Amino acid sequence: MSEEIQELQPLDANGLRIAVARSRFNHSITSRLAAGAVDYLESAGADFEVYDTPGAFELPLISARLLEAGYDAVVAIGAVIDGDTDHYEHVAGRASEGLMKVSLETGKPVAFGILTVREREQAEVRSKPGAGNKGAEAAAAAVETALLLRELTVV
Numbered sequence: 001m002s003e004e005i006q007e008l009q010p011l012d013a014n015g016l017r018i019a020v021a022r023s024r025f026n027h028s029i030t031s032r033l034a035a036g037a038v039d040y041l042e043s044a045g046a047d048f049e050v051y052d053t054p055g056a057f058e059l060p061l062i063s064a065r066l067l068e069a070g071y072d073a074v075v076a077i078g079a080v081i082d083g084d085t086d087h088y089e090h091v092a093g094r095a096s097e098g099l100m101k102v103s104l105e106t107g108k109p110v111a112f113g114i115l116t117v118r119e120r121e122q123a124e125v126r127s128k129p130g131a132g133n134k135g136a137e138a139a140a141a142a143v144e145t146a147l148l149l150r151e152l153t154v155v
Helices: 027-044 056-068 087-106 120-126 134-153
Strands: 017-023 047-053 073-081 110-117
Touching: 017 027, 017 056, 017 134, 027 047, 027 073, 027 110, 027 120, 027 134, 047 056, 056 073, 056 087, 056 110, 073 087, 073 120, 073 134, 087 110, 110 120, 110 134
Parallel strands: 017 047, 017 073, 073 110
Antiparallel strands: none
16 A cells, blocks of 8 residues: 655744754664755754764653753654564664653654664665655654644643
8 A cells, every 4th residue: 555645845833943863773764864854844944953862762862851951842763674683673662652752741742753664675765855755754743743732822
């Protein structure tokens, strides 16, 4: 089953501070995901900074600290690719649970830009520049959610 890939239309993110937390593990993939996120954030007019972490497992802790430091949202970028051991299952599951927990505890969005794939080729496709880049899609989700939260708190 294939999904239709649409070009993202940037929202107006002026006044938003967004952190991109990028895992260095699987760097050739995560650097392209982060580039997609940065391209989106630049086109949306967000104030942003990119921070590197050793791997996906560290993303929840770093995301929590970035939100405590005043960022409006975090785009968590990583790539967990299945291998010969159960390591994939543990890292992917704990990273996703941790990011959700950070988001719920802080009341701020942490966009899930971690690829969890069975084969490297799947990660290559999802990190290609242009439409369909999952880093750009995660950045768009972070911006949209942060803007919606601002609307909801102005009531």
